[in-house]
Amino acid sequence: MDVELRHLRAFVALCEEANYxxxxxxxxxxxxALTRTIQQLERMLECRLIERSSRHFALTDEGRELLDRGRGILADVDAVCAALGSRAAVELGFSWLLPDEWFAETRTRFEQLGGRIALRRIDDPLTALTDRTIDIALYRTDNGLPRHLRSRPIATERRVxxxxxxSPLATATGLRWADLAQEPLVVNTISGTTTAESWDPPDPGRPVITCTNFDEWIELVAADRGIGVVPELARVRAPHPGVVYRDLPDAPPSRVRLAWRAEPSRAVRRFLEVA
Structure with a gap:
């Protein structure tokens, strides 16, 4: 039988607590079980580690030497495991348009810790997270999360x-949020940020054209099937010859969130520390 880490951990814990x-x-x-583990360790090392005659907990010379070296061994092993765990690739799933500044800063900080980020463009990041296809989901919807997922907001974005x-709205002046409440609306039902219920009160008779991803959404808007409302980032990152983006100063902002499973890996925890 060889000395294992469990033997060292048991011995170090006993020394630090000085009480079985x-x-x-x-x-x-x-x-x-602890007593048997310590006895096994002594048999393998063929020496006494703990004074049996003393009324108080005391180590032999061999025990003191093992405590010193054992602590060092365990510290080295824990450090290696932490380093290797943090360097594992984290798969970050997103449906469209990563926030530029946030991603650049997060990637830099995570890579400085030895980690790597693998990006996955996917229509429904939350479902992919549940299916364990990805490790972390970046999403913008306001839908409730399943109980096995956790989330937190990381940014807010202006809507345009x-x-x-x-469309006549492409050149209209003084556009306000309330002015759009009855316009036909294109809604991305999977990863969009805006629905008819985003207006208060919603118009039950409003025409709503649905789709399931950003590419479909922008083509429907370009075809003048309805208006769309998106984070301002789309103006720079997703120009389209058939689409005009207009400012909406009083539009409610949208939130960008990260979601992860309730029991995250070491790499995911490290990512969340810097995200």
């Missing part, structure tokens, strides 16, 4: 109006 009961509780072991170049 407390050490066993710390290690989530029964006291007899998107209309067909041929």
């Amino acid at each position: 009961t407390r050490a066993a509780a710390r290690l989530h072991l029964s006291q007899p 109006l998107a209309v067909a170049a041929a």
Whole structure:
């Protein structure tokens, strides 16, 4: 039988607690199991590590030497595991348009820790997260999350109006949010940020044209099937010859969120620390 890390962890815990009961509780072991582990260690090393004659907990010379070296070994092993775990690639899924500044800063900080980010463009990041296709989802919808997922906001984005170049709204002045409440609306039902319910109160008779991804959405807007409302980032990152983006100063902002599974890996936890 060879000395294993569990033997060293048990011995170091016992030395630090100086009490079998407390050490066993710390290690989530029964006291007899801890005693057997220490006895196994002594048999393998062929020496006494703990003074049996003393009324108080005391180490032999060999025990003191093992404690010093054992702590170093465990510290080295833990450091290596932490470093390798943080360098694992994290798969970040998104449906469209990563926030430029946030992603650049997060990627730099994560890579400085030795991590790597693998990007996955996917129509429904939250479903992919549930299916374990990705590790982290970046999303903008306001839909509720399943109980097995956790999330937090990372940014807010201004919204702009998107209309067909041929639409009268492309050149209209003084556009306000309330003015758009009855316009036909193109809604990306999977990853969009705006629905008819984004207006208060919503118009039950309003025409709504649905799609399931950004590419479909922008083509429907360009075809003048309806108006669209998107984060301002689309104006720079997703120009289209048939679409005009207009400012909407009083439009409610949209939120960008990250979601992850309830029991994240070490790499995901490290990513969330810098995101």
